Amino acid sequence: MQKTQGALPDPAAGSGVDDVADSELRLAPDGRWWPAVAALVRDLGRDPENPDARDLRRVVVIVPGMLYAPMLREALHDALGGDACIAPRVLTLDAWADVEPALVQKQRAELFQALRDSTWVRERFGSQAGALWALARDIAFLSDELTLAACGAAEAFEGRWRAAVQHNFSHRAAAAGDLQSQLVLALWRAGLSPELGAAHLRERLEQRARRAEGPLVWLAPQGAAPWQHAFCRAYSTSSRQPACLVVADPQALGDQRPWLLAAWPELTAPDAMAPPIAARARSLALTMQAPQSAVQRPQLQILRRDSLEEEAAAAAGWTVDRLRAGCRSIALVALDRLTARRVRALLDRVGILVADESGWKLSTTSAAAAVMRWIDLVISDFEHRDLLDWLRSPFTLACEDDKATIVESIGSALLEDGVHAGMPAVRTAVARRARAGAATATAAQRVIEQMVGLAHSWQASGSLGRFLGLLNSTFDQMGMRLALAADPVGRNVLTAVQQLHDQLIGSPLRLDLVEFRALLAEHFEELGSGSRDIDSPVVMTTLAGTRLRRFDAALLIGADADHLPGTRSSGGLLANSVRRELGLRTEADSVREQTLDLAGLLATAPAVAATWRCRRHDEPLPLSPLLDRLVLLTELAGLEPLVHGPIASWHRVPATVSLPRTPSAAGLLPQGISASACQDLIDCPYRFFGLRMLGLREIPHLRPKPDKRDFGLLLHAVLFEYHRTHRxxxxxxxxxxxxxxxxxxxxxFTPGAAHVQLRRVVDELFAPLLQQQPALIGYRQRLRTLLPGYVxxxxxxxxxxxxxxxxxxxxxxxxxxxxxxxxxxxxxxxxxxxxxxxxxxxxxxxxxxxxxxxxxxxxxxxxxxxxxxxxxxxxxxxxxxxxxxxxxxxxxxxxxxxxxxxxxxxxxxxxxxxxxxxxxxxxxxxAAGASLPANGAETICRRCELRSLCRRGFTAPKSKQRDDRAV
Ligand code: SF4
Incomplete structure (x- = not known):
């Protein structure tokens, strides 16, 4: 049976325990939710023999996350009039069913192997390791969905599936999709082992139902799936104990806020045709204008801005204002993660720390990047960018006292020898520097030798267990474990790797390094960074994270059409229409869920704002269609506008243009002048000042390939060596x-001998260089062509x-x-x-x-x-x-x-x-203090490193020009 309860139940009347056996209870997902749930738990836990007892241990409450346990306990305390009680068991579904996460990775590894061995899969989805691991993940998810949706009747469900494919596709399309269906069906049937995935969960739940000794309350605010209803019925039947699913009731949410249902009528009637928005707005206007209307108005401000920076500044400013107004809990909903990161940085800058529970993926953290970079380094054969990135990471070489100079020494060695990649070339460059007696080069050489030795072990294919073992020894040998363990996110990376190690250590699956990298990347992608060390009134969270919670204020960051509603990929293995017929979640369900969360937030938070960046580059970016409907509705209903543009700045700062620079620095005259310094002085005094007196230099970068500078140096070297040794x-x-x-x-002098000697000089010079930089081979050929002319x-x-x-x-x-x-x-x-x-x-x-x-x-x-x-x-x-x-x-x-x-x-x-x-x-x-103006000729300025620093080409402000004329 189904029961709707939009209002707080009357404790005196009880919550009707007898009525809720294997039923669905619908509650308003606002301030009434927790008191109603608490009353339900209290009444279900009441012992008929001893009604005054406060022992609720018999009741099991399944919550979507342990975050909700304190809210339930607080509501129970109120429901019991402040009396102490023995609390019910509050758990998540996985914890109650005692499902081991270890089996998830095992199942993925088996699926990966099956997919890799299938020719059809490689042709259809590609043979890239990353694509195959992602496909294995999608199939595992889909298999779990199918297992739960089948409710134990796999044969019948398979028939429904085939019928749905036939029904939804033309004959030809159905035939084309048949191979894909066959594959997914085969993998699903093969994975129906009671030890894996959802089949394992089902088996555990059935055991729980058979052994149940008390009532069950299952909180499913976003709606319950058929398998959840089936389980609750089975629970009641086998244990003779009530089992109640508690879901959100959007209708009750709209009681005092009719604009919610007028804006989003699909919340209560997803499949019905709603009246036009103008008609809904008229009806809303009448309701709002009714005398003694207790209807609450939308407390929403939409802050429209033109750029990411303006949007982030508006969000940060709004947060600061709310804190100043006394808000003690503020939710920042990270719809657009890029903007949200910027908002967090701006708040950090003014000393407001943000507790981040928005679930940044572990893969986006620098700690995980350091681990991935090591593998990239081995795969790319020590490509110089990967090498320097890894060396410079704070999560490497923690055991080296002088890490900075070691890294600098390696970087200089690569730069000097122009090494782009290749372990032998890197070793030679660093060793050469060490032989030249550079002070830190010996330590650098030791580090490179250690890295190369380790990298050789990584290059061979092997079992999953071998790679995981290698990863652990890399952490130890390369000083990564120490650094990762000292950082909260780094500790999560270590835990994630350890989990993978524990789950897959005995796996027979053999991989090459690229496949192992893809597995690790996929693993980091699925895990949250989970850093929750900050306790702050400002919480960065997701829209789903605001569900059933109470905030004094909430801000949606990035409420544009690209981010709200967010899209969730269902893997593309099953069409939406087929999913709908099979009772699986569709994209429409995802949108409805987000709409309900948004409605819940607007209904519960006293102040809600949303930032909307209305342009991306040169393109207009529309407001979120969900909010756009609300904006249109309020406009048509004659309510206050929701969208607010930027407010003019309070402080007008006059534009000032700085003049070209004319420094004077007698004390900085250099001790020595070279030919090029003399040329700089003649070309432009400011250039001489910047480069020769201040000593400014562009940071040297390794050039992607040899260029004319290298050719010039080689030409000099060949001619010098020839004349030194032969002439x-x-x-x-x-x-x-x-x-x-x-x-x-x-x-x-004989031309023939000279040519032979020059040719020998060229070849001897290039022999070692080509080992380091194979790209120089073109220059060797070019030099050879010059020899007859030079002779x-x-x-x-x-x-x-x-x-x-x-x-x-x-x-x-x-x-x-x-x-x-x-x-x-x-x-x-x-x-x-x-x-x-x-x-x-x-x-x-x-x-x-x-x-x-x-x-x-x-x-x-x-x-x-x-x-x-x-x-x-x-x-x-x-x-x-x-x-x-x-x-x-x-x-x-x-x-x-x-x-x-x-x-x-x-x-x-x-x-x-x-x-x-x-x-x-x-x-x-x-030396006497003369000024050094920036007056280079355009031909010089065009290639000058100090361009723009000298402000050459900028005009003086008008006032200054006037002053100059007066003088
Ligand atoms: S850009 Fe031109 S004016 Fe400026 S410092 Fe260089 S040479 Fe001088």
């Missing part, structure tokens, strides 16, 4: 030691009497400043050639095209690199040039036009002297 002019006096003279000891140029150069004298030469020269003080000019010269007359020529290798180099030398004093080198050399060089090395324009003539000399402006000595004067004056001015 040294041994009789030439060292640079800076006077004139040089060629002697007969100089090796004789040809060298032949001509030697015929002209020039010999290589020195390369990669670091030179320093003290420089006194007018007005006192001094600094050092510094530079590394690529190459110095000398001739028989003792004249010197400076050469700088360039892989740039000759036209742009010529252009740069057209205006003396603009590109000063060669002139600056001229300043360094003593005795001075007679000439200087860029040596441009480019691919041969015609591949059929590989020796032609590969090398071109672009000389510095002539006369060289005169321009060097002009630079000396200019540099001396500029540096002296800076």
């Amino acid at each position: 040294p002019d041994t009789q030439v006096a060292p640079v800076g030691m006077g004139a040089a003279a060629r002697t007969d000891a100089t090796p004789r 040809e140029w060298l032949r001509t150069s030697e015929q002209d009497g020039w010999r290589w004298q020195a390369g990669e030469l670091m030179l320093r020269r003290p420089w006194a400043l007018a007005g006192g003080g001094g600094l050092e000019l510094q530079g590394r010269i690529d190459r110095i050639d000398v001739n028989a007359q003792g004249q010197r020529r400076i050469l700088d290798y360039k892989a740039r095209d000759v036209a742009s180099l010529r252009k740069s030398q057209r205006e003396p004093g603009e590109d000063v690199q060669l002139l600056f080198y001229g300043l360094l050399l003593d005795p001075p060089a007679q000439e200087a040039a860029y040596l441009s090395v480019q691919r041969p324009p015609d591949p059929r003539i590989p020796g032609r036009k590969v090398v071109n000399l672009v000389p510095a402006p002539a006369p060289f000595a005169e321009h060097v002297s002009a630079l000396a004067t200019r540099l001396g004056e500029d540096l002296a001015r800076i």
